[in-house]
Structure formats: structure tokens, C-alpha cells
Amino acid sequence: MIDTVVIGAGLFGSMIAAELRRIGQQVITIDRGELFAGSGPAACLIKPSWLGGMGEHRDSALEKLNELYTVHELMFSVGALGLEKKEPVFWVNPTDIMLGKDMYCDVTRIEPAGRTKTVWCKEQITGEEFEIESLNLVIAAGVWTEQLYPEFKQKAQWGAASLWRNEWPSQQPKIRPWAPYKQLVAFDRGDGTWVGDGSALLYKNLTSERLADTLRREAEFVGLPMETATVLQGFRPYAKGHKPCLLESPDPNVWVASGGAKNGTIAAAHCARVIGEELS
Numbered sequence: 001m002i003d004t005v006v007i008g009a010g011l012f013g014s015m016i017a018a019e020l021r022r023i024g025q026q027v028i029t030i031d032r033g034e035l036f037a038g039s040g041p042a043a044c045l046i047k048p049s050w051l052g053g054m055g056e057h058r059d060s061a062l063e064k065l066n067e068l069y070t071v072h073e074l075m076f077s078v079g080a081l082g083l084e085k086k087e088p089v090f091w092v093n094p095t096d097i098m099l100g101k102d103m104y105c106d107v108t109r110i111e112p113a114g115r116t117k118t119v120w121c122k123e124q125i126t127g128e129e130f131e132i133e134s135l136n137l138v139i140a141a142g143v144w145t146e147q148l149y150p151e152f153k154q155k156a157q158w159g160a161a162s163l164w165r166n167e168w169p170s171q172q173p174k175i176r177p178w179a180p181y182k183q184l185v186a187f188d189r190g191d192g193t194w195v196g197d198g199s200a201l202l203y204k205n206l207t208s209e210r211l212a213d214t215l216r217r218e219a220e221f222v223g224l225p226m227e228t229a230t231v232l233q234g235f236r237p238y239a240k241g242h243k244p245c246l247l248e249s250p251d252p253n254v255w256v257a258s259g260g261a262k263n264g265t266i267a268a269a270h271c272a273r274v275i276g277e278e279l280s
Contacts, residue, residue: 001116001133002026002027003026003027003134003135003136004136004138005030005132005137006015006027006140007029007030007107007110007137007139007141008140009100009101010031010140011042011044011094011097011098012140013138013140013141013257014029014250015068015224015271015272016272017029017138018272019064019068019276020276020279022068025169025264028132028134030101031103031104033104033124035274036234036235038142038143039094040234041232041233041234042094043189043194045090045091045185046062046091046092047087048089050065050262050263053243053263054267058227061263061266061267061269061273064269065092065265065266065269071091073088074087075087075088075173077174077175078174079175079181089173093189095190095191105121106220108120112251116134117133118133124240137255138255138256139152139254139255139256139257139258140233140258140271142235143156143236145256147236151250152248152250152258154239154246154258155238155240156202156237157202158200158233158235159196159199159200159230159233159235159236160232161195162194162214162218162219162224162229163193163194163230164195164214165228166191167192167224168188168193171186173188174186182197182199184197193263195221195222196218199214199257215231236261237260245260245271246258247271247274
């Protein structure tokens with residue numbers, strides 16, 4: 001019997017697991033390695049002007065994020081060409097957060113009722129089935145959360161970013177608007193030049209032409225060749241009606257956490273803080 005099983009090892013699951021381990025819990029994280037997981041394209045940048053959606057949770061979540069990791073302050077050139085100004089942007093290296101999962105397998109069923117929670121798993125390679133029992137259960141499976149809790153359906157919006165491996169190390173990090181509510185962002189993420197354009201599309205609107213437009217726009221922004229980019233893409237969970245994100249306890253000692261949209265990094269820290277306090 002362990003303390004907590006966390007299903008999902010993206011930003012939310014990894015951060016919640018880190019906080020629970022910090023308070024002394026024995027935690028197992030399970031992930032099935034979805035190809036288009038929402039955390040895949042994440043840069044983990046937090047522009048202060050984006051934080052309005054965090055409301056009263058802003059400061060406590062930022063403090064928790066800094067406690068678990070190191071929150072860096074990067075200076076970006078922000079604004080339209082010729083009208084730029086320097087602004088600080090918070091950043092946590094995503095590789096510091098997503099350190100991997102303890103188990104790589106499919107979760108086929110859960111039993112969240114009662115004092116003991118049971119998670120049924122299936123090995124993807126061997127097909128072997130087994131179960132894990134715990135006192136607590138966290139579902140942090142992004143847009144796939146509804147497969148375990150159908151009442152928590154989220155809107156899946158596709159997002160993409162591009163990564164050029166160590167080709168732009170000395171350039172000034174920059175943010176430039178290109179359409180209403182859309183911004184191109186570029187900076188050296190440590191493993192290469194990360195560039196995003198803020199695209200967020202419903203799956204039904206996702207086409208190869210739109211993906212090509214995104215890559216072209218990003219390549220032109222940093223002056224690097226499209227053909228040398230690695231495209232990072234995934235489906236971000238948007239939890240309508242939940243502020244600042246989806247954080248519910250549908251059964252005793254069970255939490256569902258997801259849906260932070262552009263505030264996913266700091267929203268994950270908020271969930272980690274709340275669940276950690278309830279289990280302390």
C-alpha cells in the first residue's frame with residue numbers, strides 16, 4: 001500500500017507528485033506516453049500580464065513554484081517591431097519539472113470509492129495486467145481525464161511550437177504580436193531555440209496547412225530554416241467554467257487536476273499547493 005498514485009506525468013502530475021514527495025509521501029506516477037500530450041510543447045514561460053487569470057491564487061502559486069523549482073526572471077524584448085520595450089518574464093525549465101514517470105503503462109480502470117483506491121494497469125509491451133492500491137489518487141491526465149472521470153470533459157485545443165537545436169544561443173529573447181491575442185515568442189530554452197506563435201485550435205480545425213503556416217511564421221521570426229526545426233505539438237486542456245483551472249475532489253481523497261491553458265505552469269503549482277496542504 002502506497003500513499004498516492006498520480007495518473008499523468010505532464011506538468012500537473014509531475015508538479016503534484018514533487019510536492020507530495022516533499023511532504024514525505026510515497027508516490028507513484030503512471031503515464032502511458034501519449035504522443036500529443038499537452039505538456040510536450042510547453043516552454044514554461046510566465047509573462048506577468050498573463051497572471052490575471054490566477055486571481056487570488058497568483059502569489060501563493062508562484063511561491064510554491066519557486067519552492068519546488070527555481071523560477072528564473074528573463075528579460076524579453078516585447079512589442080511590435082520598432083516599438084519594443086524590455087519586460088521581465090518568469091521561467092522554469094520544463095526539464096526540471098517533468099523528470100519522467102515511475103511506470104509506463106495504460107490505466108484500464110480505477111476504483112476511487114472507499115478508503116483504499118485501486119488502479120488497474122496494463123503493460124503496453126507485454127500486455128501484463130496488474131493493480132496498485134493507494135490511500136490517495138490524483139488524476140492529471142489532461143484531455144484524457146474524461147476516460148477515467150467522464151464528467152470532467154475538457155476542450156482540447158491543439159498547440160505547437162518549434163525547437164531549433166542550439167542554433168540561436170546569443171539572441172535577445174523576444175515577444176511580438178502578429179494577430180489579435182496572438183504573440184510570437186522566442187528564447188533560448190537551454191536545449192535550443194524555442195519558438196511559439198500562440199496558436200490554439202480545435203481538433204476539427206487542425207490541418208496540415210495550418211501546421212505549415214505556424215512553422216513558417218516561427219522560422220521567419222527567428223531567421224532559421226524550417227527544415228532544421230523539430231515540431232513540438234500537443235493538445236492543451238481547457239476546462240471551461242473552472243478558475244484558475246480544473247481542481248475538483250469527486251470522491252474522498254481523490255483529486256482531478258488539469259486545464260490551466262496558457263497559465264498551465266503556475267496553475268499546476270496552485271494544484272500542487274492545495275493538494276499538498278490537504279494531505280499534510
